[in-house]
Structure formats: C-alpha cells, structure tokens
Amino acid sequence: MANTRALKARIASAEGIRQITKSMKMVSASKLRRVQAARERLDPMARESRRLLAKVLAGAGPAGEPLLEDRPEKKKVCYVLLVGNRGLCGVYNTALVKFLEERLKQEQRAHSLVVCGSWGQDVLEGEREVLRRFDRIGDVPEAGEAGELSAYLTQLYLSGEADEIVFLYQRFDSFLKQTPCAFTLLPLQAEECAGTRADYLFEPDRASLVGALARLALDSTVFSLLLEARNGEHAARMASMTSAADNTEELIAKLTLALNHARQAAITTEISEIAGGAEALNGGRT
Amino acid sequence: MADKIKLSIVSQEGTALERDVSYVNIPTPFGSLGILSGHAALLCAVEEGTVRFRFGEEEETDRIPVGAGVAHVEDNQVTLLVSWAEKKEP
Numbered sequence: 001m002a003n004t005r006a007l008k009a010r011i012a013s014a015e016g017i018r019q020i021t022k023s024m025k026m027v028s029a030s031k032l033r034r035v036q037a038a039r040e041r042l043d044p045m046a047r048e049s050r051r052l053l054a055k056v057l058a059g060a061g062p063a064g065e066p067l068l069e070d071r072p073e074k075k076k077v078c079y080v081l082l083v084g085n086r087g088l089c090g091v092y093n094t095a096l097v098k099f100l101e102e103r104l105k106q107e108q109r110a111h112s113l114v115v116c117g118s119w120g121q122d123v124l125e126g127e128r129e130v131l132r133r134f135d136r137i138g139d140v141p142e143a144g145e146a147g148e149l150s151a152y153l154t155q156l157y158l159s160g161e162a163d164e165i166v167f168l169y170q171r172f173d174s175f176l177k178q179t180p181c182a183f184t185l186l187p188l189q190a191e192e193c194a195g196t197r198a199d200y201l202f203e204p205d206r207a208s209l210v211g212a213l214a215r216l217a218l219d220s221t222v223f224s225l226l227l228e229a230r231n232g233e234h235a236a237r238m239a240s241m242t243s244a245a246d247n248t249e250e251l252i253a254k255l256t257l258a259l260n261h262a263r264q265a266a267i268t269t270e271i272s273e274i275a276g277g278a279e280a281l282n283g284g285r286t
Numbered sequence: 287m288a289d290k291i292k293l294s295i296v297s298q299e300g301t302a303l304e305r306d307v308s309y310v311n312i313p314t315p316f317g318s319l320g321i322l323s324g325h326a327a328l329l330c331a332v333e334e335g336t337v338r339f340r341f342g343e344e345e346e347t348d349r350i351p352v353g354a355g356v357a358h359v360e361d362n363q364v365t366l367l368v369s370w371a372e373k374k375e376p
Contacts, residue, residue, distance in 0.1 A: 041300030048296055049367055052358050056329060143298040143370075203314065203330035212331060212356050216367050223298055 004266065007259040011252055018248040024088065025241035032234035034140045039227045046224050049217040054191040056200070056210055064207055067154070067188050067214045071163045076110045078131070078162035079103070080153065080185070081124075082169035082229040083117035085139055089237035092170060092178065093119050099180035100168055112162065116149060116226070141230055146223035154218065157186045167225055170232040176239060178232035185221065188214055289323040293339055295352060295366045302371035303350055310364050311338040312357050321359060328359040332368055350374055 057068070081100055083093050097120065104111065115124055118135035132152065137145045156162050165186040170178040202209055293310055295303040310321045313335025321328075332355045340347050355368030 042298055044294075044296045044301050045298050045367060048365060052329075052356070052365075052367070146298075199327060201326055201328040201330075203316070203319075203328065206329075209329050209331060209356060213367075216356060220298055 004259055004262045007255055007262060011255045011259065014248050014252045014255060018245055018252065021241045021244040021248065025238050025245060028234045028237040028241060031139050032231065032238060035227055035231045035234060038140060039224065039231065042220060042224055042227065045216075046220040049213060049220055050191055053210070053213045053217050056206070056213060057190045058192075065210045065214055066158055067186060067211070067218060068190065070187050074109065074163040076112070076162050077107065077164045077166060078112045078114060078153070078156060080114045080116065080149075080165060080167045082167065082226065083115060083119045083124075084230075084233040084237075085118045085135075085137075087119060088240065089233055090240040092233055092236040096168065096170055096180050097123060103168065103182065114153070114156075117229075137226065139230065139234070141223070141226040143219075143223060146226050147219055149226070150219045150222040153185065153222070154215075162186075169225055169229040170236075172228045172232040172235070175235045178236060183225065185218070185225075188218055188221075290362065291321065291323050291325075292363045293366075294364070295337065295350060295368065295371045297353070297355075297368050297371045299370065300373070302352075302373045305341060307339040307341040308345065309340040312364075312366065313337065313352075314357075319357075321364060323362050325359050325362075327361075328357075330357050330359075331355075332357050332366060337366065348374075 079100065081096065083096055087093060100113075112131040113124075113128060114132050114134070115130050116134040116137055121133075121135075124130060134145075134149055134152075137149070153165050157165055164184060167183045167185055168180065169183070171181045173179055200206075289308060290306045291308065291310060293303065293305060293307045294301060308323070312319045312321065312330070313333045315331055315333045318335075319330065332352065334352070334354050336349045336351050338347060338349045350372055352366060352371045353369035355366060358365045358367070
C-alpha cells in the first residue's frame with residue numbers, strides 16, 4: 001500500500017507541473033501575440049525613417065552627423081546583450097551568453113557591456129563588469145523603454161566612451177528557430193538608395209534634418225531589436241513549455257500505469273489470501 | 287482627383303492617420319506651414335502641435351495632435367514621422 005500512496009503523490013505533483021507549464025505556455029502565447037502586434041505597428045515607422053534617411057544621404061553624404069560618421073579608429077566597443085526577463089525558455093539565454101563569450105574571446109579592443117533583461121544577474125555579473133543594466137524592460141517592450149535605452153546608448157557613443165555599439169541578440173527566424181547574432185547599431189548604417197533627387201528644400205537646414213532622421217531611425221531600430229528579441233523569448237518559452245507539458249503527460253501516463261499495476265497486484269494478493277483462507281477453513285470441516 | 291495629397295502620419299505606435307486630403311497644415315519651429323498639392327519636394331522639422339487638414343467634397347477640416355519629428359513632401363505624398371500621434375480612425 002505504501003507503494004501506491006507514493007505513486008499517487010507523484011501523480012499529483014506531476015499534474016501540478018502540467019498545469020503550471022500549460023498556463024505558462026498560455027501566458028507566453030498571449031505575450032507573443034502582443035509583441036507581434038507591436039512589431040507590426042512599428043514597421044511603417046522603421047521602414048519610412050530608414051528610407052528617408054537613405055534618400056537624403058544619397059544626395060551628399062552624412063553632412064557631419066556624428067551618429068552616421070564612421071570613426072577612423074574604433075578603439076572601444078560596447079556590447080549590448082539582449083537577454084530574456086527570466087529563464088525556462090530552453091537554450092535562449094544560455095546560447096546568447098555562449099555567443100557573447102566567444103565574441104569577447106576574439107575581441108582585441110577594449111570593451112564594455114550593457115545588459116537588457118532581468119535574467120542571469122548572477123551568471124553575467126559574476127565574471128565581468130556590466131556597465132549598466134536595463135532590467136525593467138517589460139515582457140512587451142514599450143516605445144518609452146526603448147527610447148530610454150536608445151538615449152543612453154547615443155550618449156555613450158557621442159561622449160566617446162564607445163566608438164562602436166553592437167547588439168547581441170537572438171534573431172527571430174521562426175517560432176522554432178532563433179539564432180544568436182550581432183548587429184552594429186552605431187555608427188548608424190544607412191541603406192543604399194538608388195533614385196535620389198537633388199532639389200529638396202530643407203527647413204531649417206539639411207544637417208539638422210539628417211540628425212533628426214538619424215535619431216528617428218535609431219530609436220525605431222532599437223525598439224524593433226527589443227521587440228524581436230522578446231518575440232523570440234516568448235516563442236522559445238512557448239516551445240519549451242509545450243514540450244514540458246507533453247513530458248508531464250507522458251510521465252502521468254506511466255505513473256498511472258504503475259499505480260494500476262500496483263493496485264491490481266494488491267487486489268490479486270488479497271483475493272488469493274481470502275481464497276487460501278476459505279480453503280483452509282473448508283479443509284478443516286471435511 | 288488630381289489635386290489630392292496623400293497624407294500619412296506615422297509614429298512608433300503605428301500609422302495614426304492615412305487619408306487623401308486637399309490641404310495640410312503642419313506645425314514647425316518657424317510657424318505653421320501650409321501644403322497644397324503640387325508642393326515642391328521638402329524635408330522639414332515638425333514641432334509638437336496640431337496638424338490640420340481639409341478633405342472631401344465639402345472641404346471638411348479635421349485636426350490631429352502630434353509630437354515633434356520630421357515631415358517629408360514629395361509628389362503629393364506628405365509623410366510625417368513623429369514621436370507620438372493621436373490615433374484617428376478614418
């Protein structure tokens with residue numbers, strides 16, 4: 001009987017786990033939808049600002065805009081790591097940390113690290129110095145949070161504390177596949193633009209408009225990177241929670257089978273005991 | 287109609303407005319700027335304020351508050367990229 005009691009307890013705890021993983025999956029699914037909707041809303045802004053910037057630059061170079069100018073010597077590089085807000089999402093965070101470590105191994109220049117996301121404070125801060133941590137970025141990032149990050153990075157770049165700013169994040173390839181990759185945010189890379197025209201009127205002047213467009217493009221790029229990283233995080237969590245829920249189902253099925261066996265064995269023993277007892281009594285009478 | 291301008295107001299929260307208008311008035315740091323169809327290609331700073339526009343046969347007017355940003359005018363297409371804009375259903 002002790003065996004069946006233990007089995008029952010294990011089944012109950014497996015059921016608890018199944019419920020938790022199922023609801024975590026549901027929560028991730030709803031956050032994923034919200035992140036995707038935000039990405040769709042941001043898309044026109046990101047596209048238009050980059051297109052206009054390319055168009056204006058195609059005329060006559062960066063016009064002295066510091067955000068666009070490639071510095072001849074890039075001595076200091078700042079890495080911005082976009083980790084998730086928490087774990088339980090498969091290899092999402094650990095793959096990114098591994099990617100960072102490989103990257104830093106090859107890095108000859110002086111480098112600093114900015115981390116976005118509240119996961120892995122112990123993992124990341126134990127070994128290396130983190131310049132600044134943005135751990136209040138929500139599961140569904142908002143424009144204001146992205147603006148804060150982008151303002152900080154712009155200031156870091158303009159003050160000369162970094163000559164290059166590189167984002168390390170999980171690119172969202174599909175629901176099932178995210179790939180760690182690097183993206184150079186600053187100096188800002190303008191797209192190539194074929195058709196241009198020289199007869200633009202500028203109000204007040206070209207340089208300040210290039211600056212304004214560069215900031216708009218920068219802000220929307222930072223925002224879209226944050227959203228893309230979160231999109232991947234929620235997808236990864238959904239996938240791992242789905243497989244966890246499936247595994248608990250399997251475990252519950254196995255345990256139920258074992259419980260049934262144990263119960264059946266107990267019943268069989270009981271019956272044979274009764275039968276044996278009855279036989280003994282009958283044998284006594286004849 | 288030939289004298290229509292396509293006006294779109296875009297912020298990070300999405301496209302706030304997209305419609306055909308006959309006249310747009312944009313707030314700039316140097317005062318408000320009126321744009322009719324056939325305007326020269328222009329790139330101009332936008333100040334926080336109210337964009338006014340006229341549309342339809344009746345020349346109705348409407349307005350939409352926007353944040354600072356940049357306006358781009360080319361080929362009767364006016365695009366405002368702004369930090370925020372109040373969303374309006376067409």
